[in-house]
Amino acid sequence: MIVADRKKIPEIRDMIRSHKRVLLVGCGTCVTVCLAGGEREVGILGSALRMSLKLAGCTVAVDEYTIERQCEDAFIDALAPRVKEYDAIVSLGCGAGVQTLAERFPTTPVYPGLNTQFIGILESQGVWTEKCLGCGHCRLGEFAGVCPITRCAKRLLNGPCGGSREGKCEIHADTECAWQRIYDRAKALGILAKFDAIAQPHDWSTGIDGGPRKVIREDQCIAGMGPKA
Numbered sequence: 668m669i670v671a672d673r674k675k676i677p678e679i680r681d682m683i684r685s686h687k688r689v690l691l692v693g694c695g696t697c698v699t700v701c702l703a704g705g706e707r708e709v710g711i712l713g714s715a716l717r718m719s720l721k722l723a724g725c726t727v728a729v730d731e732y733t734i735e736r737q738c739e740d741a742f743i744d745a746l747a748p749r750v751k752e753y754d755a756i757v758s759l760g761c762g763a764g765v766q767t768l769a770e771r772f773p774t775t776p777v778y779p780g781l782n783t784q785f786i787g788i789l790e791s792q793g794v795w796t797e798k799c800l801g802c803g804h805c806r807l808g809e810f811a812g813v814c815p816i817t818r819c820a821k822r823l824l825n826g827p828c829g830g831s832r833e834g835k836c837e838i839h840a841d842t843e844c845a846w847q848r849i850y851d852r853a854k855a856l857g858i859l860a861k862f863d864a865i866a867q868p869h870d871w872s873t874g875i876d877g878g879p880r881k882v883i884r885e886d887q888c889i890a891g892m893g894p895k896a
């Protein structure tokens with residue numbers, strides 16, 4: 668899932684203080700699961716913002732609404748009739764959700780209420796960790812299902828750096844060494860011999876550095892409508 672956390676109240680307050688009526692919009696998917704932008708968090712943010720605005724002497728009305736998903740136009744239909752009553756939106760969706768709302772409502776300012784962090788998982792209560800950079804060319808099959816591109820601080824593809832201690836990374840002592848994980852899993856799977864071969868350098872041409880990427884599934888495109896330019 669996409670993991671995000673909420674911006675600090677003063678930052679959100681200062682983005683909206685010049686407006687009169689602001690709608691906080693939550694999203695019912697990833698950001699609900701990571702406890703950053705669901706209905707509950709929208710309610711908490713609403714109360715905190717109203718108090719903060721009052722203390723700062725600002726008269727901004729703040730209301731709350733949560734939709735099932737912000738990153739798909741069809742789900743935004745439920746929100747659309749309300750938006751004309753407001754002069755700004757604070758989105759508690761991920762960066763994709765914020766931008767989808769901004770495209771759908773071109774004359775309404777849309778501000779981010781969250782900092783989108785990464786693709787990851789809930790590791791333990793209250794702790795989320797990054798698992799995938801979305802590199803566009805998944806090589807988990809080569810590395811016993813553990814991603815060294817994301818989880819090794821040095822992105823090493825051919826074994827550990829030698830700095831690992833007791834299974835932890837030398838860069839972050841509270842983080843597992845990715846190569847220790849790869850080794851342990853490969854041993855358990857009986858595939859250690861696979862690692863005698865040199866892993867090829869990663870092809871970064873499928874990554875983000877060339878600008879925004881697209882996935883086009885011709886079999887899913889509707890004839891005549893094509894993908895958006």
Ligand code: SF4
Pocket residue numbers: 798799800801802803804805806807814815816817
């Ligand atoms: S190899 Fe690429 S796509 Fe696969 S988990 Fe790692 S970063 Fe994600």
Ligand code: SF4
Pocket residue numbers: 818819820821822823826827828829830831832835836837838843844845846847
């Ligand atoms: S200690 Fe392990 S995870 Fe950390 S940089 Fe070295 S090989 Fe990578």
